Amino acid sequence: MRLLKRSLLIAFALTLLLTALYATLHLYVRDKLKLNHSYPLVESMPADALRANLPAYQGLPPWQQQRPRDPFPFPIAFGDSGPAQALFAGDKQYPFMCQGLDSGLGQPLVDNQQGLGTPVYQQDDDGRLTRQIIGYSQDCLLPTRLHYFYSNQQQDWQRSDDQLPAAADDQQLLVRVESGTINRFIYALFIPTSRQDQREQPDLSRWNGKLIYHFKGAIGIGFQQGQARLKRILRDMRPALEKGYAIVYSSGNETDNHYNILLQEDTALRVKQQFISRYGRPEYTLGFGDSGGALQQYLLAQNRPGLIQGGVAIVAYPDMTSQILYGLDCPLLEYYFDHLAEDKTFWQSAANRNLISGLAYHPEFSARAQSIENATRLLRLEKPLQRRGATECNYSWRGTVQMVNNPRFNTHYARYSNTVQQQNYWTHWQDNRDVYGTDQDGRAPVPWSNQGVQYGLNAWKKGAISARQFFDINRKIGGWQPQQVFQPERYWLVSGASSLLDFSPYQTANFSHQGQAMTLAPRTPGNLAAARGAYLSGNVFQGRLTIPLIDVRVYRDDILDIHHSWAALSSRQRILDHNGENLYQSIWMAERNYKQIRWDAFTALEQWLDHDGGQPSGRALFAQDRCVDRHGQLIASGADVWHGNWNQQATGRCSQRFPFFQSSRQVAGDSAAASTLFCLRISIDHAIRSGLYQPLDVSDYRQQLLQTFPDGVCDYRQPDLASPQ
Incomplete structure (x- = not known):
């Protein structure tokens, strides 16, 4: 009896401890994900926000087009807001999350009383928001305002709105900053100045006559205005400001908010026009930015020659579309290695996984969220997975491609009402519906295909993997389910799931094989018209x-x-x-x-x-x-x-x-350009005759190849079927 009581007390104490640890972890993660915010939600979206049966883009590439003359009367007057409708980048996107409050620029202007978008609240005499709703904003417009930022030698930036700061002196770096909205995104113009500056008569004596367009990066899928971090821009670009450069920026040219290159071009042209109309034409304009901010420089240099005259592209990709090729391979490959492979011991090694994924690996790193994954497996009485090291696939791309590709996964879900969450499709494809088109439900198709891809072909040809391993992975790898049957991710609070026990870095319901080893798992056919639209619209470098x-x-x-x-x-x-x-x-x-x-x-x-x-x-x-x-x-x-x-x-x-x-x-045969969206497929016999498998003699494997690739294999020696060239 005494032993039973002691066991019960220990069990009770452990339960309390685990409950406390879970609650602490729950609060910590919610705080990190900014789920405990007090910002107004996007309550609703217009009934016609989803547009059905849009064709994929079929027009001329942007570099062959003459953009329309802008009728907007730049410069935007102080107190007024800039244009909301893009000049040539298509209709306004809804839902659209306002982030003026996040940016320290206040609430958006009221533009409707029908409950569309975000509520706008009455402010008290101290500027605090009350509970009284005075209207709604679906376009998130802000008035054009003037700010001054000044910095001491410790590089701490202080802000003064509308008037010169009394504390600033000529020994400090003083920057005149204008903010407002253009194409609904927050723009900012930065120009070094002096205490002689006046709102309508700017002092340009400290400007060197040259301009930097500061493009910013990260990964976003649209449907948001974006947070403008003015002090961060000042900190990052201080060396240029000290040399006298002016800087322009827009949250519309920050890929943390969207990857719509047509809208980015439209926005950049207008922001630059606002600068020219306010301060004069610069001697030249340089692009500067990292990641997605570098990617924009490649694409805008291609699509709109003259927008910038040169660029510093930091940690650049060529474009977004071709990165998703291997990005969407990653979860399929990692699930195969962990769960479906005939020889799981071989694939426990990150170095061996690299033979198929091609991406970097480290023998001592652990996959992202591996500790959480194994902890939840233990709680479900499942054996922890064994891995030796990590790859770029499971260390860096895990979760990213799901955000791009899953219409039911939105990392900013806490900023939208449940109704809006259910009504919209949250993908990169949907953000670019004017490029990829839409179906009868208004859902954008996926221009990604893995039909005919021979995963690990070069590794097999080099003898790094066996024929048995080559056929096993290519029969079981599968593809992705159609968008209309996708299920939510199981990332706990990141995806809005209630239970940590359901956590999984995979969503097997969204794989074509649904997590099961099949004799021949279906591949993803993709949408060729959408892929051609990506090329024609300038979304591929x-x-x-x-x-x-x-x-x-x-x-x-x-x-x-x-x-x-x-x-x-x-x-x-x-x-x-x-x-x-x-x-x-x-x-x-x-x-x-x-x-x-x-x-x-x-x-x-x-x-x-x-x-x-x-x-x-x-x-x-x-x-x-x-x-x-x-x-x-x-x-x-x-x-x-x-x-x-x-x-x-x-x-x-x-x-x-x-x-x-x-x-x-x-690794499957594409060139260093790594840009083939839709490979030309040839028959197995043609592939053998044309030397595709050399130096391997695959005559003994012909029947297995026919069974594994009944619709043919990719011939990367031929042009991309999606390319207009």
């Missing part, structure tokens, strides 16, 4: 580059960063494929501790433009390919430093120091 652009990065492949170095080679190969030579792109790379390389590249770009206006000859003088060490000391430079397997040349000194990885599609 096709190598068109006619301005100086320095692709600059610190090497982070060794820590499995999502910004892998081979993306620079992907862009380089596309430039070579299009032009036959590379005149304008330079690749600069540094060891991880030397972050100053972005400003070194900025200085080189200045010299290039100032010397000869950005002509190709300036590249060899100021910005030739190079790599540097952790102290910024040159390791090597020149035309051959990045040579390697990707271009069938002897490995250059920089490639030796900073080895490149590749993607799952390149």
Whole structure:
């Protein structure tokens, strides 16, 4: 009896402890995810927000179009709001989350009394929001305002609205900042000034006459205005402000908010026009930004020549669309390795997984959320998974592609009402419906296909995996379910799930095999019209580059960063494929501790433009390919430093120091350009006759190949079926 009581007390104490730990973890995660916010929700969206039966884009590519003359009377007057409807980028998107309060710029202007969008509240005499609703805002417009920011030597920025700060003096960096909305996004103009500045008579004596368009990154799927972090921009861009540069920014050119390149172009043109109308035409405009902010520079240089005259593209990808190729492969591959493989022990090794995914790996890292995954498996009385190391797939891409591809997954769900959550489709595809089109329900199709992809083909040809392993993965890998039957993710609070016990890094219900080993799991056919729309609309970087652009990065492949170095080679190969030579792109790379390389590249770009206006000859003088060490000391430079397997040349000194990885599609046979959305499929017999499997003799495997790929295999030697070229 005494033992029973003691056991019950221990059990009770453990229950209390676990409950307390769970509650603490619950509060911590909610705080990290900003679920405990007090911002007004997007309550509703217009009845016609979803547009059915839109065709995929079939028009001329943007570089062949003359954009319409803008009828808006720039500059926007102080106190007024800028245009809400884009000039040429399609209809306004709803729902649309207002973030003026997040940005420290106040509530949006009331634009309706029908309950559409976000409620706007009466303010008391102290500026605090009351509970009295005075109207609603679905377009999130803000009045144009003037601010001053000044900074001491410690770089702490202080803000004063509407008037010069009394505390600022001429020894401090004083910046005039204008904010407002253009195309519903928050824009900001930054220009160094002095105490002689006046609202309607700006003092331009400290402006050097040149402009930077500051593009920002991260991953977003639209349906939000975006938070404008003005102090962060001032902090990040201080070196340029100190040199006298003016800077323009828009939350519409921050990919944390959306990846609609047509809307980004429309917005950037208008923000730049607002600057010109207010302050005058700059001598030239430089692009500057990282990740998605660098990606925009590649695409805008291609799609709208003249918008910027040069760019510093930091940790760039060529574009968003082609990154999703291997991104959507990642969950399928990782689930196969963990659950479906015939030889699971072999695939426990991250190095072996790299043979198929191509992406970087680390033998001592752990997959993202692996501890939570194994803890929940134990609570469900399931055996923890065994892995040795981690790959870029399960360390960096886990969760990201679900956000892009799952119409029932929205990481900002806490900012929308349940009604809006259920009514909308939350995908990157939906954000770009004017590119990809929509079905009869207003849902955008997916331009991603893996039909005919021979996962691990090059690894098999090299003898790194066996024929048995090759056929096992290609029969079981499967694809993705149609969008209309997708189920919510099981990421606990990240996805709005109530129970931690349901946590899973996979959503097997969304795989075509639904988590089961099949004799031949269905692949995803994708939508060819949507993929062609991506090319025609300028959403795929096709190598068109006619301005100086320095692709600059610190090497982070060794820590499995999502910004892998081979993306620079992907862009380089596309430039070579299009032009036959590379005149304008330079690749600069540094060891991880030397972050100053972005400003070194900025200085080189200045010299290039100032010397000869950005002509190709300036590249060899100021910005030739190079790599540097952790102290910024040159390791090597020149035309051959990045040579390697990707271009069938002897490995250059920089490639030796900073080895490149590749993607799952390149391991399956695609080129270094890694841009094939829809491969041309050929029959197995044609593939054998044409030497696709050389140096392997696959005559003994013909029947297995026919059974595994009944609809043929990808011939990456042929052009992309989606490409208009």
